[in-house]
Amino acid sequence: MSETHEALPEQRRWMGVVQQIGAPVISVIIAIGIGSVIMWVSGYDAGAAFAALFKGSFGSPKAFGDTLLRATPLIFTGLAVAYGFSAGLFNIGAEGQLFMGGLAAAYLGVQLAAQPWYAAVPVLLLGAMAAGAAWAFVPAVLKARIGAHEVITTMMFTYIGKYLVSWLVVGPLKAPGQIPQTVTIGTSAQLPRIQTLFSEATLEALPFLRFGRAHMGIVVAILFAVIMWAILKYTTLGYEARAVGFNPTAAETGGISVSSTIIKALCISGALAGLSGAVEVMGVHYKIFDQFSSGFGFTGIAVALVAKKNPLGVIPAALLFGALSAGSGLMQLEADVPQKIISIIQAVVIFLIAAESVIQWFIKRRQKEALSHAG
Amino acid sequence: MLGDILTPDLFASALRMATPLALAAIGGTLCERSGVVNIALEGIMLIGAFAAAAAGLATGSGWLGLLAAIAAGVAVSAIHAFSSINLKSDQVVSGTAINILALGVTGFLMELLYGHPGTTDPVPQMLRPVFHFPNGGEGVLGTVWTWINSIVFSHTPIVYLAIAVAVIAQWAMYRTRWGLRLRALGEHPRAADTVGINVSRGRWIAVMMSGALGGMAGANLVLEQVGSFTENMTNGRGFIALAANIFGRWTPVGSYLASLLFGFADALQIKLQLFRAEIDIPPQFFLMLPYVLTVVVLAGVIGRAVSPAAVGVPYEKG
Numbered sequence: 001m002s003e004t005h006e007a008l009p010e011q012r013r014w015m016g017v018v019q020q021i022g023a024p025v026i027s028v029i030i031a032i033g034i035g036s037v038i039m040w041v042s043g044y045d046a047g048a049a050f051a052a053l054f055k056g057s058f059g060s061p062k063a064f065g066d067t068l069l070r071a072t073p074l075i076f077t078g079l080a081v082a083y084g085f086s087a088g089l090f091n092i093g094a095e096g097q098l099f100m101g102g103l104a105a106a107y108l109g110v111q112l113a114a115q116p117w118y119a120a121v122p123v124l125l126l127g128a129m130a131a132g133a134a135w136a137f138v139p140a141v142l143k144a145r146i147g148a149h150e151v152i153t154t155m156m157f158t159y160i161g162k163y164l165v166s167w168l169v170v171g172p173l174k175a176p177g178q179i180p181q182t183v184t185i186g187t188s189a190q191l192p193r194i195q196t197l198f199s200e201a202t203l204e205a206l207p208f209l210r211f212g213r214a215h216m217g218i219v220v221a222i223l224f225a226v227i228m229w230a231i232l233k234y235t236t237l238g239y240e241a242r243a244v245g246f247n248p249t250a251a252e253t254g255g256i257s258v259s260s261t262i263i264k265a266l267c268i269s270g271a272l273a274g275l276s277g278a279v280e281v282m283g284v285h286y287k288i289f290d291q292f293s294s295g296f297g298f299t300g301i302a303v304a305l306v307a308k309k310n311p312l313g314v315i316p317a318a319l320l321f322g323a324l325s326a327g328s329g330l331m332q333l334e335a336d337v338p339q340k341i342i343s344i345i346q347a348v349v350i351f352l353i354a355a356e357s358v359i360q361w362f363i364k365r366r367q368k369e370a371l372s373h374a375g
Numbered sequence: 376m377l378g379d380i381l382t383p384d385l386f387a388s389a390l391r392m393a394t395p396l397a398l399a400a401i402g403g404t405l406c407e408r409s410g411v412v413n414i415a416l417e418g419i420m421l422i423g424a425f426a427a428a429a430a431g432l433a434t435g436s437g438w439l440g441l442l443a444a445i446a447a448g449v450a451v452s453a454i455h456a457f458s459s460i461n462l463k464s465d466q467v468v469s470g471t472a473i474n475i476l477a478l479g480v481t482g483f484l485m486e487l488l489y490g491h492p493g494t495t496d497p498v499p500q501m502l503r504p505v506f507h508f509p510n511g512g513e514g515v516l517g518t519v520w521t522w523i524n525s526i527v528f529s530h531t532p533i534v535y536l537a538i539a540v541a542v543i544a545q546w547a548m549y550r551t552r553w554g555l556r557l558r559a560l561g562e563h564p565r566a567a568d569t570v571g572i573n574v575s576r577g578r579w580i581a582v583m584m585s586g587a588l589g590g591m592a593g594a595n596l597v598l599e600q601v602g603s604f605t606e607n608m609t610n611g612r613g614f615i616a617l618a619a620n621i622f623g624r625w626t627p628v629g630s631y632l633a634s635l636l637f638g639f640a641d642a643l644q645i646k647l648q649l650f651r652a653e654i655d656i657p658p659q660f661f662l663m664l665p666y667v668l669t670v671v672v673l674a675g676v677i678g679r680a681v682s683p684a685a686v687g688v689p690y691e692k693g
Contacts, residue, residue: 042487090467138670148673149621151414151467155614156666163666167659301471338486343479350472351454354464 024306024313027352028320035345039337049335056330057323063330065194065211068218071322072283073098073293075221076276077300078307078314079228080132080269084150085309086232087265088245089143091136093154094273095297096161100135101128101274103165105281106288107173109185120189125220125278132274133267135161140266144259150266158297166290181289191216191283217279221318224275228311241265273297299325302346305353321346383525385646386639390530391600393631393638394537395420395592399616400623400630401537401544402585402592408548408625409581410561410685414470415455416589417613418477423448423593425481428604429488431498431597440498441533441594448590449583451477456582460575463689474613482606494605502531502598531599533591537631540588544627557581561683564690574690589613611666618669622676625683633672640668 036046057067077094084091091097104127112120139153168174168182175183194211195203203209232238243251244261252258276296277288285292299321306320307313324346328339399416406413413419423444430436430443455473459466486492506528511517548554559567560577568574592612597604615637622636623629644661647654 038483042483090471092471142670142674146674149617152614152618152621153670153673155611156618156669159611159666160663160670163659163663167657171657298475302475305468338483338492340479340482340486343475344483345479347472347476347479350468350475351458351464354468354472355458355462356464 020308020310023356024308024317024353027349028306030352031345031348034348035341038344039341044337045335049331049337049341052331052334053324053327055327055334057327061208061210062212063326065214066326067319067323068194068211068214069284069322070325071318072215072217072221073276073280073296074299074303074318074321075218075225075314076272076279077296078303078318079225079311080272080276080297081300081304082307082309082311082314083228083232083241083272084266084269085304086238086245087241087261088248089262089266089269090151091154091266091269091273092151092301093136093139093156093158093297094269094276094300095293095295096154096158097132097135097270097273098277098280098293098297099158099161099165100131100277102277102281102288102292103168104128104131104274105189105278106182106185109189109282109286110183112189113186115186115188117188120186121191121282124185124189124282125275128274128278129271130274132277133271135274136266136270137263140263140270143266144262154266162290165288169289175287179289182287184286185281189282190286191220191279193283194218213284215279215283217283220275220279222315224272225311225315228272232311237264273300276300294325299346302350305350308353380643380646380650383522385642386522387525387529388642388645389635389639390526391534391638392641392645393634394534394599395595395612396616396619396637397537397541397631397634398533398588398592398595399613400619400634401540401627402588403617403620404623404625404627404630405544405548405557405581405588406585407620407686408557408561408683409578410564410683410688410690411456411459411578411582412466412470412687413452413455413582413585414467414617415452415473415613416470416585416592416616417609417611418470418474419448419451419455419586419589420593420596420613421474421477421481421607421609422451423590424597424608425484425593425604426590427594427597428495428498429484431500432496435499437498437500437502437598440598441502441591444590444594444597445587446590448586448588448593450586452582452586452589455586456579459689460578460582463691466687466689478607481604485604485606492606495603497602498598501602502533504529504531505535531595533595533599536591537595541627541631548627558683561685564685564688568690568692574692578690592616615665615669618673621682622672624681636672637665637668640665 039046039049056063058064077098080094081091105124108124108127112123135157139150139157142148142153143150170180173182175181193213193215195209198209232242240256240261243256244258248258280292281288303314303317303321306317324342328342331337332339399420403413403416426447427440427444431440451473455469458464458469482492489495508524508528510524511520548557556567556572556577559572560574564574596608619633619637620630622633644664648658648661651658
């Protein structure tokens with residue numbers, strides 16, 4: 001009797017962990033299952049498709065590098081959406097803030113081409129954060145002051161931002177030549193590829209370090225995930241955001257200014273999304289053009305939900321969606337399955353995580369069974 | 376130049392541009408009045424548009440295209456209804472999932488059915504204007520008739536259908552038992568439940584009606600405006616429609632009138648692009664206009680518009 005009493009807290013903690021990680025994992029597995037069924041119904045070879053998907057995302061150091069490459073912007077947009085969620089805000093317009101961040105980085109990267117990297121890189125990152133935050137500022141103020149729903153306003157700002165960039169790259173910021181894009185940023189402002197940090201001899205000895213196109217942005221991204229985790233957990237800023245997200249009325253009663261917390265939270269979210277655009281410009285394209293983001297802002301929503309709003313959870317979640325995106329090219333090539341299946345799988349994951357109650361119920365039932373067996 | 380811009384054609388075009396927004400906005404009105412937020416309208420419209428194009432291409436009939444769009448809209452909205460009413464999911468998140476799903480499904484089917492991404496072939500039979508009257512000749516009477524003819528009699532079926540939907544929905548919402556019950560669901564579901572109204576059934580019906588209207592909006596885009604389906608062709612119209620619903624203070628006729636404003640902005644920006652040589656403003660700024668207007672309108676109106684009290688809150692039977 002006394003033995004089970006002592007065992008319970010231990011088991012409870014274990015149950016908590018399972019509930020945190022279990023629901024997203026189950027959701028992803030079910031979604032991949034549904035994706036397979038769709039492929040099968042459509043007459044594709046699902047087995048070959050997933051084999052190619054895996055090969056294209058984890059099959060070789062270069063493939064894994066592609067996964068890291070795609071995961072990098074997703075960590076930032078995932079953090080952006082997750083931070084918004086913590087304060088009860090749905091930043092559906094991360095895509096627009098990403099465009100503004102990319103624009104700032106592309107502009108500053110040309111201006112600061114003569115500067116050494118330790119001056120250029122931080123300024124570009126800060127500039128992108130400022131631009132992303134600025135793009136979230138109007139929706140933030142409208143939300144805080146008069147309650148205009150951020151889903152509509154940030155979405156509208158996404159369209160406005162995309163048209164702004166599409167004008168700048170054919171107009172004032174257009175590089176000489178036929179292609180609508182900006183001038184290439186200075187080498188010192190670029191984020192180097194990971195494999196260039198190692199000598200050829202090291203790469204000979206340790207070939208698994210040949211990460212292909214993956215760049216140092218992933219390190220910056222992981223650093224920011226840790227910083228955001230610490231901010232949410234240990235600072236007043238993060239505490240206030242969580243308090244407002246949990247119960248705005250109680251937070252207001254407790255002396256927290258809800259409206260200024262909302263403005264700060266949405267702007268921080270915008271700044272993180274801006275960084276996502278910056279790493280794409282600084283590590284991948286070295287310039288900005290119309291279609292430079294393949295919807296990272298929207299995929300960030302799925303990343304944040306799978307991470308259950310936890311900044312550290314964003315890292316594996318972004319790796320997952322990065323892998324899906326990296327592998328989808330080879331999947332289309334080898335198994336002929338349209339890449340769009342990835343969006344379908346993404347949507348199913350979001351549905352399942354939104355329907356948390358169902359999965360939680362499922363997990364609790366399993367745990368009850370396990371406990372009753374143990375007892 | 377003003378005379379070249381403010382032509383009968385501009386106002387007729389405003390009515391056409393307003394139609395998909397109005398249908399989706401009224402869908403949003405019905406849905407939110409029942410207590411369910413419908414961010415999914417964008418995706419519902421996109422899937423409706425695809426269904427209209429696919430059915431139009433397969434059967435050669437515009438009307439079957441419209442029916443398919445309505446059916447597809449209802450089917451997709453059923454997913455939203457199930458997850459927000461039965462599973463009690465966060466409605467905004469569920470709607471977002473539908474929007475991502477719509478992008479994926481339409482793109483996937485596009486490649487599966489037609490073997491390429493991007494744009495479908497043009498549908499063989501679009502929905503044609505209902506009336507065919509000649510414009511007026513010279514003189515005041517002739518001019519007046521030309522204006523009336525273009526603004527009132529130049530339109531395709533769904534444009535008239537949208538006006539009818541606005542009027543009928545307004546009447547139904549304020550003059551029928553069904554409407555009273557619908558409003559009760561969104562204001563005070565517990566009270567509605569207490570007097571014997573089935574909350575989840577009422578909400579299901581409202582969400583599916585919004586799906587039918589969203590599908591119709593997509594059909595209008597393909598069968599009456601563009602003539603083919605292009606990936607992501609809705610371009611944020613579902614979100615603008617939600618803003619129109621708020622601006623119209625959650626009433627069908629209000630939603631329609633607000634959509635007219637956005638439709639006019641859209642018609643105006645298209646018209647102004649014809650005068651690019653004279654105005655010398657980059658076209659991207661015209662394209663921004665509807666989105667900027669949406670933000671301005673929301674900023675101006677929200678403080679005074681009150682949403683249904685229970686919107687977005689899943690109902691827990693006590």
